[in-house]
Amino acid sequence: MSSQELCFSPRERKSGQFWSLMAAGSLVMLGTLAAFFYLEHHGHAMTGMNNQIVWGLPHVFAVFLIVAASGVLNVASIGSVFGKKMYKARAPLSGLLAIAMLAGGLMVLVLDLGRPDRLIVAMTHFNFKSIFALNVIFYNGFFAIVGLYLLTLMDRRLNPWSKPVGLLAFIWRLALTTATGSIFGFLVARAGYNSALYAPMFIIYSFAYGLAVFILVQSVMYKWNNIQVDERILNRLKNLLAIFIAASLYFTAVLHLTNMYYAKQWEFERFILLEGGIYPLLFWGGQVLLGGILPLILIFSRAGRHPATVFLAALLVVLGGHFQMYVTIIGGQAFPLDIFPGYAESSTFYDGVVNDYTPGIWEFLLGIGGIATAFLITTAAVRVLKFMPEDDFKDIEFKAH
Amino acid sequence: MSEPNLNPDSSDRRAFLKASAVATGTALAPGVLLYGIAQARAPEEPASDKVRWGMIIDTTKCADGCNDCVTACNTENGLSGKTGPQDSQWIRKLNIRHLKTGVEISLPMMCQHCEHPPCVDVCPTGASMKRADGIVLVDRHICIGCRYCMMACPYKARSFVHEPLTDQNPEVPRGKGCVESCTFCVHKVDRGENTTACVEACNAAGHQAMLFGDLNDPDSAIAKAMKTYATTEVRADLRLNTGVRYQGI
Secondary structure (H helix, E strand, O other): OOOOOOOOOOOOOOHHHHHHHHHHHHHHHHHHHHHHHHHHHHOHHHOOOOOOOOOOHHHHHHHHHHHHHHHHOHHHHHHHOOOOHHHHOOHHHHHHHHHHHHHHHHHHHHHOOOOHHHHHHHHHOOOOOOHHHHHHHHHHHHHHHHHHHHHHHHOHHHHHHHHHHHHHHHHHHHHHHHHHHHHHHOOOOOOOOOOOOHHHHHHHHHHHHHHHHHHHHHHHHHHHOOOOOOHHHHHHHHHHHHHHHHHHHHHHHHHHHHHHHOHHHHHHHHHHHHHOOHHHHHHHHHHHHHHHHHHHHHHHOHHHHOHHHHHHHHHHHHHHHHHHHHHHHHHHHHOOOOOOOOEEEEEOOOOOOOOOOOOOHHHHHHHHHHHHHHHHHHHHHHHHOOOOOOOOOOOOOOOOO | OOOOOOOOOOHHHHHHHHHHHHHHHHHHHHHHHHHHHHOOOOOOOOOOOOOOEEEEEEOOOOOOOOOHHHHHHHHHHOOOOOOOOOOOOOEEEEEEEEOOOOOEEEEEEEOOOOOOOHHHHHOOOOOEEEOOOOOEEEOOOOOOOOOHHHHHOOOOOOEEOOOOOOOOOOOOOOOOOOEEOOOOOHHHHHOOOOOOHHHHHHHHOOOOOEEEEEOOOOOOHHHHHHHHOOOEOOOHHHOOOOOEEEEOO
16 A cells, blocks of 8 residues: 555545545535524524624634644744754645634634625725734735745745745744734733733744644644654654643743732632633633643653654644633633722623623534634645655754653 | 886885895805804714714712613614613613722713724724714724624623614614614714713703713813813723713712
8 A cells, every 4th residue: 555645646546535534524614604604694693692702612713723823834934944854844734734724714703704795895994003904914914925935845946945935934923923812912901811921822822732733634644644653753743742832831820820910800810710610610621731731741651652642632732722712712701891990880781790601503613614624725735735744864863862 | 118227226126135135144044043053064074173072971960770861872773772692782871889888879881982992993994983073983884793892892882783683773874793882873963963862861851960062162061061070081091081971980
């Protein structure tokens, strides 16, 4: 059996399996489109979102994908910008995943708009004071720059350009994630946000989520094509992932500690860390334990050198990332907005109470459409072009582990 | 056949001029007079930054349990008046109780028409905008329904239209998928009425807790009140310079 069958190879291909993957992805997309048209017709009344929780499950999926998209490009950056050959071999796949996931995340954001038909308005009317508008520019630029970067990586004649374009892509992705984090960081009135830490914290999160996604995709590609991943490569990737996980935990701790330092944020911290029902549970159980501590234990355990263990650790990081987004996005809105500090508030508009949110099936279908989009783009692309990481071991100087 | 009367002092001619003057005067006077009183802008004339519309709310006069301003707003702007989590509420009665002293205050809360509105800052398309006369509005033609303004507003003043609407007030266009909030009854202001439905209702109920007017006009009742009484901005720490001020908190 040839080694590269499901992905691009001049040799024979597993057509049947490829088409079943595409069919599975398309089936999910069908659900997403059904949800989109249903909501487009009936309005957001059919979702669990309301005037208190204005951003819901679609945003959890979308922001995760966007953050992970910028992070997955790191693999390429380490190769092109910092000259590590092992990562260079992975640069094309890294760039592809970055584009695919950003496309998926943005699709969800657009389909969830109140007026998705006005996408053209969003592309032609810019309020440059808005971090959201700057994000639109960063996202579009990201597609263009990473697309160009992929060209320089995959076209031999353009190869010499890969370093400067890679550097531009690296800087651009840092700016992009800064802007994405700032969407929350700039919300001055809300206790759960309003922190400059959101920008660097989202960058660190993106490192972890992106690398985790990369490890997952690479593992699956290798598995389906019957390739054994080299233990030394796996070791490097998993150790890097561990550093990113630890850094993410550190930034999370600093965010909450600084909040606790300010007296007026105590209430919020007590809510999100202790008394807020589902949110402390998702924070400690999902984000910290499942998405942070457990993967660290797995990576540094005796079984940590086994590909399946690394796969599981990466999967947990991705899962934990979704929990983190849920706690950040929904938890931050569930905590009541304090309009009159020092007063207890009540009204018909749910002032002063913890806001309820129960996600519905429609917004879930919208959300997973982002993953399906990224999956379809990746599956199709690796089929027609050479994205499979191939290591030339003679070129790699491995340090002793 | 009589000769034409060429005498400039003829009584006919004088009578004609007199009659014309009276007729012209009668035709123009009400318009000139009304214009003078109302200072309504012509439709093509832009809002002026010489004016800053604002409101003072005297919480000591605002009756606990009275909901007249809310009802009037709903009627004026074609809102359903329902108070589910997904329903629009442009103005609401907020009951606040001081955590230490236990003092209870009832007050209407709505868009505060900030000079530096966070909703306008964050809006990606510029749909959230502040008119030259200080009224903060949503341009329903370019609002994409991203709801970022709702995340940014410190007063929870905005609502998102969650379902299709019917029987709208033609003067107050609203639409599914767009964000909306108090407009200071901009349609009434632009007609020269210079008042809002909530203020009218409050006055009609005899409370007179709300005063609307031009903060920049030193002769206006609101400007005089601002000089006479201590008023408070809600979340003054954010330095948004709100157009709505409260007395008694």
